[in-house]
Amino acid sequence: MFGPLFSFRRSQVNTFPGLYRPFQIAILSLLASLPLSSRADSAPTEPAVNVAAGAGAAGHQATHSAVFAVINGREIGMQEYEIAFTTLVRQRFYHGQIPESELAQVREEIKKKLVQRVVLVEEAERRQVAIDVAQIDEAMAGYDKRYATAPQWQENRERVLPELRKSLVEQSQVAALDKLVKDVGSPTDAQVRAFYEQNPQLFTEPEKLRLAVILLAIDPASPPAAWQSARDEARAIYARIKAGTAFEDAARLHSSVYSDAGGDMGYLHRGMLPEVIQERIDQFVVGQINEPIDTLEGVAIFKLLERLVPKKRDFADVAGRARELLLRERQDKAWKDLVDRLVAKAEVKFIGFKTTEQPNAGQD
Structure with missing residues (x-):
């Protein structure tokens, strides 16, 4: 198939509405000293547990007990920052290796997320949002079961469980706050229509091209002589088409696709x-009929069969989609406005970096 040339460009979508994946940072922070019993046993949608091999080493104790930041009076330990840093690097960078040029940016992103997490938990407590106790209990039981055979889990279980529950409660608080803030009500028909008129690019079908091709496929690694042979053959086919041979017949006879x-x-x-x-x-x-050109997969002769100009779809055809987009825009704005307001009035003091992250900090 003409894959590399005619493939869809897929956008990346962040499906989690909050700041980080559910339970990811919490379980990393609390279980950093525990071995991963079995990745294969975990459900596909559940975040993996990163285990820092030397997290419990004596040389790290002073660092891990140090304070990284104080946010509205709450101390954030250096260990919490380090694990958040390692988690982000492993998620984002190939083999956990971060380019030196991006290190400062990642540091700032982690600092921002830690501040946001603290102020959002405080806001959830202020509003006394209801948490999902059943989900928390289920998660607790799941981690307890997964690490049941790990000696370090048994040794530290009684100390870890209260902190684990506390972190899971905070995750549930933020999720509940997210749901509450984004309950902005459904837009009216007039508002949906206005959104449609103000954002034509969202409802316009892009230009469509109907193409025909004769491809003489060539392995990209083929020697120059093979490519030249394909070019010569393509020029001969092109000449026959210009002389009267039907493009369709030539394609059926010669095209690789x-x-x-x-x-x-x-x-x-x-x-x-x-x-x-x-x-x-x-x-x-x-x-x-256009002259042969080199492509990634060989030499091609193109014929443009039809060109359809961009067309804005009728409101009746996209009203439902317009309503969804407007609602999502309002929800996202409500959440962003809340986060920005809470962060702006927060009292934040960063104590400083007591460790130096390496470019391969997230590498196993």
Whole structure:
């Protein structure tokens, strides 16, 4: 298949509405000294437990007991910062190796998230939001079961469990606060219509191109002679088409892809093609056979069958989608406004860095 040339570009979506994955930082902080009994035993959606091999070493005790920050009077330990740092690096960077150029940015991001977590928990307590006790109990039981055979768990269980519950309660508080803040009510029909009119780009179908291709596939690693042979063959095919041979017939006979359809690739949206190919196609005239060009997968002859200009969809067709987008926009704004307000009035003091993170701090 013409994969590398005509593949969809997928965007990354952050599906968690809060600041971090449920229970991730909490369990990392509390179980840093415990071995991971079995990753295979965990459910696919449950965060893995990172185990810092030397977390309990004597040389780290002073560092881990040090204070990293004081936020509205609450002390954040250096160990909590270090584990949050390691977790983010492992999640974001290949093999847990962070480029030196991004180290300062990651530090600032961790500091920001720690502040946000503290002020959100305080706000949840102020509003006395209801927590999900059943979910907390289930999570507690799950971790207790998973680490039941770990000697260090048995040795530290009575000390760890109260702190684990405290952290899980905070996670539940933030989740409940998130739900409460985002209960902004459904927008009216008039508001949805206004949102539709003010954001035409959200409801406009992009330009569509219907292309046909004759591809003479070549392994990218092939020697120059093989590529030159394909170019020569493509030019010969192009000459026969210009002389009267039907493009569809030539595609059925010679093309490595879409041959059964006479080369017809169907409709493609702008953005589905590599920029270098898109720029060439932008100059094509509908119905014209274009000279052979090199692509990632070989030598291709293109024919532009149809070009459909961008079209804004009728409101009746997208009213439901418009309502969803407007509601989500309002929910996100309500949450962001709350976080910004709480952080702005927070009293924060960072004591300083007592350790030096390495570029491979998250590497196993």
